[in-house]
Amino acid sequence: MSREFNIDYVFSFIPKMLSYLHITLFIVASSLLLGLIIGLLVALPRMYNIPFLKRVSQVYVSFFRGTPILIQLFLVYYGLPELLKLVNINSSRWDVLWFAVATYALNSGAFISEIIRSGVEAVDRGQIEAAQSVGMSGYQTFTRIILPQALAVVVPVFSNLVIANLKDTSLAFTIGAMEMTGKSQTLGAATQHFVETYIALSLIYLVVSLILQKLFKVLENTLLKHEHRDTVQSEPKKRKSFVVRYLNPRLSKGGKSI
Amino acid sequence: MSLDFGFIYTAFLGLFSALPNTLIITVVSVLAGLVIGIITALARIYKVPVLSQISHGYVTFIRGTPMLMHLLLIYFSLPLFIDAGARHFGWSFHSKDVPYMVFALISFSITSGAYMSEVVRSGIQSVNRGQIEAAYAVGMTTWQVLRRIVFPQAFVVSLPNLTNSVIGMLHGSTLAFTVSVTEIQAQAEILASTNWKYLEVYIAAALIFWGLTVLIERISGLVEKKINVFNGGRAS
Numbered sequence: 001m002s003r004e005f006n007i008d009y010v011f012s013f014i015p016k017m018l019s020y021l022h023i024t025l026f027i028v029a030s031s032l033l034l035g036l037i038i039g040l041l042v043a044l045p046r047m048y049n050i051p052f053l054k055r056v057s058q059v060y061v062s063f064f065r066g067t068p069i070l071i072q073l074f075l076v077y078y079g080l081p082e083l084l085k086l087v088n089i090n091s092s093r094w095d096v097l098w099f100a101v102a103t104y105a106l107n108s109g110a111f112i113s114e115i116i117r118s119g120v121e122a123v124d125r126g127q128i129e130a131a132q133s134v135g136m137s138g139y140q141t142f143t144r145i146i147l148p149q150a151l152a153v154v155v156p157v158f159s160n161l162v163i164a165n166l167k168d169t170s171l172a173f174t175i176g177a178m179e180m181t182g183k184s185q186t187l188g189a190a191t192q193h194f195v196e197t198y199i200a201l202s203l204i205y206l207v208v209s210l211i212l213q214k215l216f217k218v219l220e221n222t223l224l225k226h227e228h229r230d231t232v233q234s235e236p237k238k239r240k241s242f243v244v245r246y247l248n249p250r251l252s253k254g255g256k257s258i
Numbered sequence: 259m260s261l262d263f264g265f266i267y268t269a270f271l272g273l274f275s276a277l278p279n280t281l282i283i284t285v286v287s288v289l290a291g292l293v294i295g296i297i298t299a300l301a302r303i304y305k306v307p308v309l310s311q312i313s314h315g316y317v318t319f320i321r322g323t324p325m326l327m328h329l330l331l332i333y334f335s336l337p338l339f340i341d342a343g344a345r346h347f348g349w350s351f352h353s354k355d356v357p358y359m360v361f362a363l364i365s366f367s368i369t370s371g372a373y374m375s376e377v378v379r380s381g382i383q384s385v386n387r388g389q390i391e392a393a394y395a396v397g398m399t400t401w402q403v404l405r406r407i408v409f410p411q412a413f414v415v416s417l418p419n420l421t422n423s424v425i426g427m428l429h430g431s432t433l434a435f436t437v438s439v440t441e442i443q444a445q446a447e448i449l450a451s452t453n454w455k456y457l458e459v460y461i462a463a464a465l466i467f468w469g470l471t472v473l474i475e476r477i478s479g480l481v482e483k484k485i486n487v488f489n490g491g492r493a494s
Contacts, residue, residue: 005338066471067464068429070443075464078457082261167324171433181326194334198327206322213322 009196010203013187017204023097023179025208027169031104032112032162038105039112047117057113064110069103069168076103077175100172100179108165115157119150152223159216163209170205180204265455269446269462276445277466279359283366283431283441288374288424290367295374302375303382313375320372325430332365333358333437362434366427373423381416382408414485421478425471432467442466 042060045053064072077099081091123146131141173182180201188197298313300306320328337353344352385408393403413420435444442463450459 005335062472063464063468066425066468068432068443068467070429070432071446071460071464071467074446074456074460078460082457163322170324170326181324195331195338198330198334202319202323202327202331205324205327206319209322210318 005195006193007196009191009193010200013184013197013200014204016187017180017183017201020178020180020183021204021208023177024166024169027097027101027104027172027177027179028162028165030101031108032165034101034105035108035112038109039116042109042113043116043120046113047120061110061113064107065114069107070171070174072107073100073103073171073175076106096176097172097178099175100169100177104165104168104172107168108161111161112158115154115161116150118157119154120146122153123149148223148226152220152226155216155220155223159213159220162216163212166209166212167205262455262458265453265458266462266465269449269453269455269459270465272449273442273445273459273462273466276440276442279434279439280428280431280441282359283362283434283439284424284428286363287366287370287427287431290363291370291374291423291427292378294367294371295376295378298371298375299378299382302379317372317375320369321376325366325369326433326436328369329362329365329433329437332368333361336361336364358437358439359434361437362439366430366434369430370423370427373426377416377419377423378412380419381412384415385411414482417478417482417485421474425474428470428474429467 042057044050045057077096080099080102084091127145127149128141131145136144169179170181172179173185176182184197184201188194191197298316301309301313304310337356340351340353340356343349389407389411390403393407398406431441432443434441435447438444440448446459446463450456453459
């Protein structure tokens with residue numbers, strides 16, 4: 001099936017694949033950015049209970065959370081050109097990368113809308129009322145009261161989403177996108193050293209996701225500073241473990257598991 | 259847009275023949291993953307010397323790499339081991355006698371095990387320590403404490419995570435097409451390329467997965483309701 005294992009190939013493959021890392025990261029970053037916009041647009045009708053749009057956004061979220069990303073990739077790859085044809089746009093010469101980005105954006109949009117919703121809902125209603133009673137406008141309440149607290153709650157879940165997204169990009173090769181996994185396929189086929197290819201690729205994914213995890217941990221700690229301030233003397237750890245232990249399992253419904 | 263709605267229905271029926279494989283992969287990997295998950299989680303909670311470090315490494319590696327990598331690594335490396343063993347010990351079977359499905363099941367169980375380990379760990383850690391001490395105080399053995407006090411409560415807390423993992427494995431089963439296991443995704447590719455109706459087939463496949471996912475969520479919702487009644491509604 002494949003040739004004798006030779007560790008040297010692992011080391012020689014790593015730099016070759018690393019030169020495609022930026023494409024993988026580009027897919028992750030651009031899909032998250034677009035997903036953030038989509039997520040916000042989708043979360044709003046549900047938070048403000050807008051009759052028809054609320055239903056639409058529910059179906060959207062349910063569909064993208066209820067189907068495998070692989071199927072979504074193929075749906076977008078074959079479906080989007082048809083939709084674009086309706087408005088007289090010819091997408092036949094577009095880079096497949098854009099279809100991958102579109103799929104991951106639509107997918108993360110569904111998860112992000114859930115994250116936004118759960119984050120906003122996690123803020124105590126009494127605080128919002130208090131903010132309004134001292135005369136804050138809706139915008140002020142949102143930016144000064146809701147957002148800082150919602151962000152702190154949401155960061156761990158968001159970090160899971162980003163890492164899940166990174167791992168999901170490994171599927172983009174199925175529609176022919178040339179990112180790291182796509183490159184590994186050609187390397188494996190050319191040298192017949194498949195095991196080494198996938199070991200090298202796994203190591204890259206592992207290191208990147210560990211770095212991302214660390215970065216989000218730092219961000220989380222910064223955002224949770226205000227949670228510590230009044231409890232530093234008595235029980236510095238308890239406050240944080242409350243968030244981690246009680247809110248995370250509830251919010252994880254908004255994140256992907258695998 | 260030229261969408262052949264009739265063919266979506268035809269494809270829908272055609273895909274059902276691959277449903278058993280998808281379900282086998284999901285069920286086996288979730289159950290095997292649960293066993294692996296409980297062992298690794300307990301090893302980490304009780305800080306068993308070598309085992310806990312191995313578990314930690316295993317969980318970190320699996321959660322930090324895509325599921326596709328696990329599948330491809332197993333698919334390409336396990337045959338090397340089997341064939342080496344066959345040469346060395348003179349076994350009568352070789353890697354080509356092993357059905358592809360076995361590689362998929364092994365790899366997905368390993369993937370699921372790492373995620374289950376985290377589910378089990380967070381579930382067990384959510385049980386109040388005082389209760390465990392109380393159970394010891396009335397003379398229960400560790401096994402009794404786990405079985406009577408910890409597991410029932412941990413299950414309630416981790417049910418949402420468990421559901422997510424089951425859905426994750428259901429969706430992950432689509433990757434098995436890369437090692438030629440005919441589950442729904444592979445069947446969809448066959449149907450699409452023989453009929454030249456790609457979009458219709460993938461719409462049908464998406465509908466099947468969507469239906470299954472909603473079904474799993476409903477069942478989990480019902481179970482949650484049942485358990486919460488039993489717990490006086492103070493489960494989480």
